[in-house]
Amino acid sequence: MLTSSSWMWIALFCLCLAVQIDSKSKPSASGVALLETPSSKAAGSHCVDRLQNQDESDIDCGGETCPKCENGSACDGDRDCLTNTCRKKKCVPFESCADNIKNQDETDIDCGGLKCPACTDLKMCKEHRDCNSALCERKRCSIVESCEDHVKNQDESDVDCGGVKCPRCALGRRCKAECDCISDSCKNKTCVVAESCLDGIKNQEETDIDCGGDRCAKCEDLKKCNNDCDCISGLCENNQCASSFQGNETSAESSTVTTVDSVSTTSTNWTTILSRESTTTATWMTTSINTSIISTNGTDTPLNRTSASRTTTTTTTPSAVLLNGTCISKSIVWKGYTWCLRDDVNSGSGYYPSLSFEFKYSNGYSYIGSNEYKTDNVWIDHKGLLHLRIINTSDIWSSAALYTTDRFTFGTFQWQIEGSLNALDPKVVLSLYTSISLTVDTMRTNEVNIEFARWGLNPLMSPNLFYNIWPAKNNESKTGSSFFYNNKNIYTTQRFIWSSESVAFKSISGFRNDDADTVQSWQSSSDFSIAVPQESAPVHMNLRIFHSSNSDCFPSDGKPVEVIIHDFIYHPPKPSAGLMLTYKMLLIILLTMFSVFCTSTMQNS
Known part of the structure; x- marks a missing residue:
């Protein structure tokens, strides 16, 4: 058993041991004790002699025993330097992505490589991942190619325009082909004003100014021509369009009848549509005169043209009128449909009195506004595009109108x-x-209409886009809406979707089959569902002149007008989900019955 003196000696020994341990530890400036090593004991002997000796990398620094070296001192490795950065045997500042030095694995100053952020455009790179744009070309970060990068790249013919991907170029910009230009005309690698059939210049393939050839309308009498196809009369003599009237008509009142595939040469009874539901019947007696016919393949074939004198007191050459699915006047085949071309000379003088009236949507009154529709104002060019125009010929302004022989319903x-x-x-x-009618009056029914018009008003004060629905019955009110349309894109898509209960309209910027870039839209309300048109009807297109008297039947600027229709499509409505389910169930039943029948037949055999 230990005595008290023994315990005293033990306590004294522990105290001495604690002092010994404390004396071997040296607190750092931060308060963290650093254990003294045998080498550090000897640091004072050679790390302050101003000589480079032992394992020092520079004078009194580096190596295992001396302090680390400052920047600029010699070094053998990173551990010799205060910054832990030894490059080319020299201590250098600590490498970072913000030291304004190209170091580490950077491809350019402070960017690229695995450690630093990706580089901006035009900086050096080795791989795509070194660049913000993810595009490294020729060891430089490249701008992401687009049609808005202010750089001529991709397949552009000029900066941000032309080629397959970008919009067409404006006048004066560089081009490689016609399709690079808004004007569709590229001359000497520059976009120029397009040669057209309304530019007052004999160009393209025209035989005379703005007429003849494959692109433009046929020429009037006395104009230059190369063959009969260049002339309205169908007669080209000595390179000049000759009159087809040789004095053998018995009446000053006559009509040219041209149909697709055949011309009727027998008496025909037909009914014209007049305003306010009134009708009259005329009988046509035909005699043969030389002319040509538009065939379904778009070629001209010499046939007989018919001249007719009628047994009615009406004094106007008739318009193209739907007659058992054919046309009285000239027709064309476009986008898979046959279209009758209106040819109303002096319309509004009695034969089609309703054609003299248009309905003013803004305040609901009628006014006189006759238009002369000529078949020459509608044509298909060599690209298959449909042209409509208003033009002045011999001080007479004429318009364009056509409609289908087919009748359409919901879709x-x-x-x-x-x-x-x-x-x-x-x-x-x-x-x-x-x-359903050629007439234009306040009693219209069963009509769905997209209309661009200002009705003679100041463009800054009036709407110019109208969506209108004329009801199924004339005792119902029409509905619609009007908008100020200011879309400057010359390429647009106009669409309406007609169902049994509503009509939805859309005007879209650019040529699109979806609803992206919709500029304006409107849909009829549920309150109008009982009045939505239900009858099938032809599709019409008109480009005409608004005017209130015979003395002002011309555009206000006195210039011809042309609109090009690139495409027309009709899609029938898709079957409803319920109807599709019914079809599927019927198909399953039929297949099951067929399978049972086959099995039974095989067993019996």
Whole structure:
């Protein structure tokens, strides 16, 4: 058993041991004790002699025993330097992505490589991942190619325009082909004003100014021609269009009848549509005169043209009128449909009195506004595009109108149009619609209409886009809406979707089959569902002149107008989900019955 003195000696020994341990530890400036090593004991002997000796990398620094070296001192490795950074045997500042030095694995100053952020455009790179744009070309970070990067790249013909991906170029910009230009005309690698059939210049393949050839309308009498196809009369003599009237007509009142595939040469009874539901019947007696016919393949074949004198007191050459699915006047085949071309000379003088009236949507009154529709104002060019124009010929302004022999009902109707629809002359009207009648009056029914018009008013004060629905019955009120349309894109898509209960309209910037870039839209309300048109109707297109008297039947600026229709499509409505389910169930039942029948037949055999 330990005595008290023994315990005293033990306590004294522990105290001495504690003092010994404390004396071997040296607190650092931060308060962290650093254990003294045998080498550090000897640091004072050679790390302050101003000589480079032992394992020092520079004078009195580096190595295992001396302090680390400052920047600029010699070093053998990172551990010799205060910054832990030894490059080319020299201590250098600590490498970072913000030291304004190209170091580490950077591809350019403070960027690229695995440690630093990706580099901006035009900086050095080795791989795509070194660049913000993820595009490293020729060891430089490249700008992401787009049509808005202010750089001529991709397949652009000029900066941000032309080629397959970017919009067409404006006048004066560089081009490689016609399709690079808004004007569709590239000359000497520069976009120029397009050669057209309204530029007052004999160009393209025209045989005379703005007529003849494959692109433009046929020429009038006395104009230059190369063959009969260049002339309205169908007669080209000595390179000049000759009159087809040789004095053998018995009446000054006559009509040219041209149909697709055949010309009727027998007496025909037909009914014209007049305003307020009134009708009259005329009988046509035909005699043969030389002419040509538009065939379904678009070629001209010499046939007989018919001249007719009628047994009615009406004094106007008749318009193209739907007659058992054919046309009285000239027709064309476009986008898979046969279209009758209106040819109303002096319309409004009695034969089609309703054609003299247009309905003013803004305040609901009628006014006189006759238009002369000529078949020459509608044609298909060599690219298959449909042209409508208003033009002055011999001081007479004429318009364009056509409609289908087919009748359409519920579905999607879509036009893709080229033209400045936001800047049409205040007296010019473009109509795209379905209607059961050729008449235009306040008693219209069963019509769905997209119309661009200002009705002669100041462009800054009036709407210029109208969506209209004329009801199924004339005792119902029409509905619609109007908008100020200011889309400057000359390429637009106009569409309406007609169902049994509503009609939805959309005007879209660019040529699109979806709803992206919709500029304006409107849909009829549920309150109008009982009045929505139900009858099938032809599709119509009109480009005409608004005016209130015979003395002002011309555009207010006195210039011709042309609109190009690139495409028209009609899609029937899709079957409902319920109907599709019914079809599927019926198909399953039929297949099951067929399988049972086959099995039974095989067993019996």
